[in-house]
Amino acid sequence: MPAICVSWAERLRGLPAALLLAVLAGDASARTFEVIANPDMTFTPATLTIYQYDRVVFRNGGGLHNVVADDNRFRCAVNCNTNTAPSALAWSAGVQFTLLGSIGYYCEQHGDTGSGMRGLIVVIDRVFVDDFSAIR
Numbered sequence: 547m548p549a550i551c552v553s554w555a556e557r558l559r560g561l562p563a564a565l566l567l568a569v570l571a572g573d574a575s576a577r578t579f580e581v582i583a584n585p586d587m588t589f590t591p592a593t594l595t596i597y598q599y600d601r602v603v604f605r606n607g608g609g610l611h612n613v614v615a616d617d618n619r620f621r622c623a624v625n626c627n628t629n630t631a632p633s634a635l636a637w638s639a640g641v642q643f644t645l646l647g648s649i650g651y652y653c654e655q656h657g658d659t660g661s662g663m664r665g666l667i668v669v670i671d672r673v674f675v676d677d678f679s680a681i682r
Contacts, residue, residue: 575672576600578640581665583611587656589665597672598646605638613639616650616659643669 576599582590585608596602604613604622612623612632622639623630630639632655643649649667650659657663 576642578603580605581613581667582607583609583613583653583663585609587653587663589613589651589653589663592664593666593668595668595670596643598669599642599644600669601640601642602667603638603640606633606636610634610655611653611663612655613651613665614654616652619649620651643667645669646671 576597578601579594579596580603581594583604583606584590587609590607594602606623610632611634612621612630614621620626620641621630622641623633624635624637624639626639626641632653646669649669651665651667652658653663655663
């Protein structure tokens with residue numbers, strides 16, 4: 547039986563499509579988590595570890611609250627824009643986390659960047675944690 551020769555160019559022809567599918571698989575597996583601003587001036591959970599591209603919905607569980615990132619990348623209450631003051635309404639607002647790292651946040655009414663009503667979101671890379679399980 548004759549040997550079949552396949553060039554490197556032919557072997558790599560499908561690589562761009564495979565890489566695109568891997569990227570889409572990562573986004574398709576993104577999850578949504580909830581953090582509640584409580585009437586007792588705490589966030590539940592106080593610390594949350596998520597994967598890159600996951601989404602966190604902040605919800606007011608009672609009281610006058612908002613959520614502000616320590617680095618000001620988000621400021622949420624009734625919505626998420628830079629002018630959202632604390633609100634006693636039953637609000638919820640979502641943020642998708644695309645950057646890796648630790649993001650501290652606080653309620654402007656009851657905390658600040660160093661103390662009081664604070665929380666932490668740790669964003670980790672799914673590929674390194676799951677040993678490439680996002681690429682299937």
